[in-house]
Amino acid sequence: MTEADTGDAFLPAADELDAVRSALIEWYEADHREYPWRETDDAYPILVSEIMSQQTQLDRVVDAWGDFLDRWPTVEALADAPRSDVVSFWSGHSLGYNNRAKYLHEAATQIVEEYDGQFPDTPEELQELMGVGPYTANAVASFAFNNGDAVVDTNVKRVLYRAFDVPDDDTEFERVASDLMPAGDSRVWNNAIMELGGVACEKTPSCDAAGCPWRRWCHAYETGDFTAPDVPTQPSFEGSRRQFRGRVIETLGEYDDLPLSELGPRIRVDYGGDTGREWLEGLVSDLADDGLVVVNDGDDEPHVSLKQ
Template identity: 40%
Template structure:
């Protein structure tokens, strides 16, 4: 089996250097997106839901209009489902809007109208999975909650030179563990999570990663091995056995 450069082999100094270099880059290059200018859990939840399967440029206008009409969890919970869907029109994946509406009603009924800060409690709400729960908990409440999505999976798999498909359960376990290991023990988890997503989106891109401008190039095992264009390893295509009926 190819070397996996386990994160267990990385010492405390590696993670300190990782956070320092990452945050130095992020402070200089982060995009001024509106959901980054707030620690309001509701607004962060809306943005994270809209950003699922949708480009940032598309989300910007929808995010603003949605919050103008439904500025609070209470306003969203009290709305008619059709009104929510009409405001969502054009974003696609309408189940997201239905889940938002249902979850808002759950928040009002079970959490007094305020989104909980606990990851498990967040995941009990309609449409909120592990990633979204971690994003809300870390961005809004600075909880030490890891996140893993397309950009961070790609970044982490290259940093660790993971040469097996991301879809494997063992790979997912390692990536989630690494996502937790990079977080500081006290405050600042939300900023680290924002920064790794931004780096994955802007620099550690799928086809043409900009390794020469990456603040983590000296820490990246894939770059050191010249494997950055081969990682992440794609999911193997299913093989079909030819059957001839006689």
């Protein structure tokens, strides 16, 4: 196979591309993991699922997603909610990175106030929403409107690297993913290729057990070399600053207002010394800078509350 044969050195020959595409879509449609957000094309629940799924395992998102939509079933309901309620929900469901809750609330407000409640439907327009980056915008455009580009996440990179020997280079991954996706099929295609990376082409592949539809074309399956690009290691959550930020939010969800001297012992049993008042002031200051809490001067010391 040469680049002249296909127009792309990393894809099968042109006369094989339709078979490659059909094999993946048929495999996906025959059997795939059933997540509730895959059963809708409503942009609002899809956006909620995408924001929740950032750095969070999908199986952990399912219950939180359902509870969130029970509480705020429409984008208008979310926009009308106090931000503090949304942030408290996020922390209470251990979704992490509470800024995502703030941005989701702000995006809902934008949609209601700037778009009359109608979601923009292109990746470029969706990126105008608060907290919606290129990946999330493209995912929502794909799954809600079938109007997206090829999604390239860690799973997709692993698939392309192994199956078609694409080098570990973001530009190449984007280009090959785009060339591979059939025009006008971003909804099913992006779901399918991410599913392939999630259940068959994992870090430890299960090609035969999962019935990988690309075995006949796969470079790794042919050579037995299943190396893949390095995946960044998620820093430990236990004892992290991120964990204590979440505890502050969760605690303030139970108490309308707390002085620092009462907040500290409630978020860590070893409060004091290097993890005492100065440490807590820095933690609270960061949360205030992120628009999640408010610090007010009390009679004797600062008091903290969730931002409404």
